Amino acid sequence: MRALPHPKPDHDEHGLNHRTWNNGRMSTPSSPLRQRITKVSYPYVAKLHAAPKLTLPGITLFLALVGVFAPVPVGIPALVLLALLLGWLAFLSWPAVTTGPRFLRIFSILVILLFAVSRIATG
Numbered sequence: 001m002r003a004l005p006h007p008k009p010d011h012d013e014h015g016l017n018h019r020t021w022n023n024g025r026m027s028t029p030s031s032p033l034r035q036r037i038t039k040v041s042y043p044y045v046a047k048l049h050a051a052p053k054l055t056l057p058g059i060t061l062f063l064a065l066v067g068v069f070a071p072v073p074v075g076i077p078a079l080v081l082l083a084l085l086l087g088w089l090a091f092l093s094w095p096a097v098t099t100g101p102r103f104l105r106i107f108s109i110l111v112i113l114l115f116a117v118s119r120i121a122t123g
Helices: 032-050 055-069 072-096 099-122
Strands: none
Touching: 032 072, 055 072, 055 099, 072 099
């Protein structure tokens, strides 16, 4: 079996033509609020990016499990924190995603908040 040659990059990875994660669909923030939130969020996103890959899924899973199985006084704040975390990430990624992923982001946040309300109602 013959080995395939390594593909040659179509750009200089360390030069002026270095391509970043931007896939072309992302634009500059359009409103002053979006610009401000993006700027304030940058250090936190950079820390999350530098953290091990399972950090964000681990935080999400932890908050979801606490929200579902902990007593109401502990579970409700965990669910609200989870909804806020997902809402923040959805806000930051909003310009870069299409309609389908946007709908899923909104739907997941609404499900979490509705579950929190149902936990409050059932006590």
